[in-house]
Amino acid sequence: MKVAVFSAKKYDQDGFGQWADPSLQFSYFDSRLNSLNVKLAQGCHAICAFVNDDLSAEVLQQMSVMGIEMVALRCAGFNNVDLDTAKALGIRIARVPAYSPEAVAEHTVAMMLTLNRKLHKAFNRVRDDNFAIDGLLGFNMHGKTVGLIGTGRIGQATARILKGFGCKLLCYDVEPAEELAGHYVSLNEIYAQSDIISLHCPLNPATKHLINTDSLAKMRDGVMLINTSRGGLVNTKTVIEGLKSRKIGYLGLDVYEQEADIFFENLSEQVIDDEVFKRLLTFPNVLITSHQAFFTKEALQQISSITSDNLMAFAGGNTTGNELVP
Structure with missing residues (x-):
C-alpha cells in the first residue's frame, strides 16, 4: 500500500x-x-x-x-x-x-513553572555571568487555583500532575469525566476564580476564540493563561491587549492561530512578516514554543x-x- x-x-x-x-x-x-x-x-x-x-x-x-x-x-x-x-x-x-496525553500535560506544567519561576530568564542571566536574582520572583503553585477547560485525556493528565503540587482544580467540559482530581464548575466561575487557566479542548465552531474580550474581562488581574491545545481557541489580538493592560500576567503558548506558515520550520534566516506574532515576542512575560508539547x-x-x-x-x-x- x-x-x-x-x-x-x-x-x-x-x-x-x-x-x-x-x-x-x-x-x-x-x-x-x-x-x-x-x-x-x-x-x-x-x-x-x-x-x-x-x-x-x-x-x-x-x-x-x-x-x-x-x-x-x-x-x-x-x-x-x-x-x-x-x-x-x-x-x-x-x-x-x-x-501520549502525559507528554502534553507535562509540557503544559513545564510552561507554567517556567513562566512563574522565570527559568528562561535565569538561564540566560547565568550564561552571561549575571547571578543576581532581582526580577525573578515567582509564587508557590501550592494552594493556587487552576482552571482546566477541557478534561479529556490530556486535561485529566494535567489535573493529576497539578493535584500533586497541591493546587485547587476547577474544571469545565461539555462531557465531564467520571473521575477527576478537581470538580466541575461553569466557565464563568473558572474565569473569575482561577489564578491559572489552561486550555485542553478541541477547536470547533463553539470553541473558536473561546478566549476573547468578554471572557478576558471576567478573569482575575494578572492571570496566567496557557494554551497547548489549538491556536484558534485564543483571539491573539485580544490577548495582546490583555498583556498591555496587565490583565494577563503570564502567557504560555505552544500553539498559535496563524502557526501554519511558521511552526515546524527553520525561519532563522528569513523575515517573519506576521506582525501579530512578532508583537507577542516583545513581551517579557510571554513564552512560546513551536507546537512541541506532543514531542516525546x-x-x-x-x-x-x-x-x-x-x-x-x-x-x-x-x-x-x-x-x-x-
Missing part, C-alpha cells in the same frame, strides 16, 4: 521506519498539503497528514479524482478536515485519538504505530474505531 506523507520531518521518517508495518510504502514530502501540491500523491492509495495540512473540500475533491480513498491523520485534532465532504466523496478519515519518544512511537494500524485496517477493509464521521 502506497502512502504519501505530507509535512514530513526526519523524525516522522524515523518513526515510521521503526514502528510502522513494513508492507506500507511511504513517500515523504516536507511541504504542507494543499490544493497546489496534492498531485504529489498521484499513484498512492492514501495520504498521511498532520495538524496544519489542508484537507478542505477543494483538496479532498482533487484526492477523490486521483482515486485516494483514505486519509490517516497522525494527530488527534481534525479541525483542518472537511468531514462532510470526505463522507460525501467516500474518503475515510482516521486519526490518532490519544498518543513515547508519543512518536504511539503516533507511528496507531497511524500504521489505521492504514493497515483500511487496506484490509476493516475498521479500528479511530475513524471520523461528521
Whole structure:
C-alpha cells in the first residue's frame, strides 16, 4: 500500500521506519498539503497528514479524482478536515485519538513553572555571568487555583500532575469525566476564580476564540493563561491587549492561530512578516514554543504505530474505531 506523507520531518521518517508495518510504502514530502501540491500523491492509495495540512473540500475533491480513498491523520485534532465532504466523496478519515496525553500535560506544567519561576530568564542571566536574582520572583503553585477547560485525556493528565503540587482544580467540559482530581464548575466561575487557566479542548465552531474580550474581562488581574491545545481557541489580538493592560500576567503558548506558515520550520534566516506574532515576542512575560508539547519518544512511537494500524485496517477493509464521521 502506497502512502504519501505530507509535512514530513526526519523524525516522522524515523518513526515510521521503526514502528510502522513494513508492507506500507511511504513517500515523504516536507511541504504542507494543499490544493497546489496534492498531485504529489498521484499513484498512492492514501495520504498521511498532520495538524496544519489542508484537507478542505477543494483538496479532498482533487484526492477523490486521483482515486485516494483514505486519509490517516497522525494527530488527534481534525479541525483542518472537511468531514462532510470526505463522507460525501467516500474518503475515510482516521486519526490518532490519544498518543501520549502525559507528554502534553507535562509540557503544559513545564510552561507554567517556567513562566512563574522565570527559568528562561535565569538561564540566560547565568550564561552571561549575571547571578543576581532581582526580577525573578515567582509564587508557590501550592494552594493556587487552576482552571482546566477541557478534561479529556490530556486535561485529566494535567489535573493529576497539578493535584500533586497541591493546587485547587476547577474544571469545565461539555462531557465531564467520571473521575477527576478537581470538580466541575461553569466557565464563568473558572474565569473569575482561577489564578491559572489552561486550555485542553478541541477547536470547533463553539470553541473558536473561546478566549476573547468578554471572557478576558471576567478573569482575575494578572492571570496566567496557557494554551497547548489549538491556536484558534485564543483571539491573539485580544490577548495582546490583555498583556498591555496587565490583565494577563503570564502567557504560555505552544500553539498559535496563524502557526501554519511558521511552526515546524527553520525561519532563522528569513523575515517573519506576521506582525501579530512578532508583537507577542516583545513581551517579557510571554513564552512560546513551536507546537512541541506532543514531542516525546513515547508519543512518536504511539503516533507511528496507531497511524500504521489505521492504514493497515483500511487496506484490509476493516475498521479500528479511530475513524471520523461528521
